[in-house]
Amino acid sequence: MAQTFDRDFWERRWDQVVREHPGVVAARPPNGHLTAEAAGLAPGRALDAGCGHGGEALWLATAGWRVDAVDFSPTALQAGRSAAEELGTDISGRIEWVEGDLGVWTPAPRRYDLVVCLYVHIAGPVDEFVTRLAGGVAPGGTLLLVGHRPVDPETGADTPAAGQTQVSVEEATTALTALGGWRIEVAEERTREAAGTGVDAVVRATKPD
Ligand SMILES: C[S@@+](CC[C@H](N)C(=O)[O-])C[C@H]1O[C@@H](n2cnc3c(N)ncnc32)[C@H](O)[C@@H]1O
Structure with missing residues (x-):
């Protein structure tokens, strides 16, 4: 039977991670695509959609951003919240941990x-997902989407994202182009060095003023 990647799946996954690898949030470096693509941006208000245990939300808050971190796994959110609290109120006070299902959760228009x-x-x-997230970006703001491709193009082998639908370069840029006015700054597939296998689709775009 095909694997489903629903809330129960992620709750079980995060529960196992937190039990077997406590402290994993503090130990894990933030995502390299995020640190590369967001390093030059002036801190403002950010949304991390599907934040998991919050490594990127913590990095953004440490860099001065106010962050809404959304996930449908309460266990992941609690892990992120605890890690933020350990870093002190200067960091924890910058992050709102929001339980929400990104299948329907919609950011406030032009908020981030x-x-x-x-x-x-x-x-x-x-395309519907990309359009919904894009609606939350403020004029002049940035949208950064990264998707793990399900098949390694070099070997043809399944990646850990096999069976999943994630953002691809083609679908994301088509959706943004259809919205009109977006400046596509980055649209490329990059070898996933951190995990040692596979390829990530990376799209960074700026909303028109
Ligand atoms: C592969 S993890 C990535 C976590 C984090 N973004 C990172 O890069 O480490 C995917 C995350 O998305 C969350 N997620 C998946 N589908 C979701 C949905 N429909 N609504 C909210 N969160 C979802 C999962 O709970 C999980 O934390």
């Missing part, structure tokens, strides 16, 4: 200077 979505499995159509 940066919307980040890394490695989230998309249950519905990709």
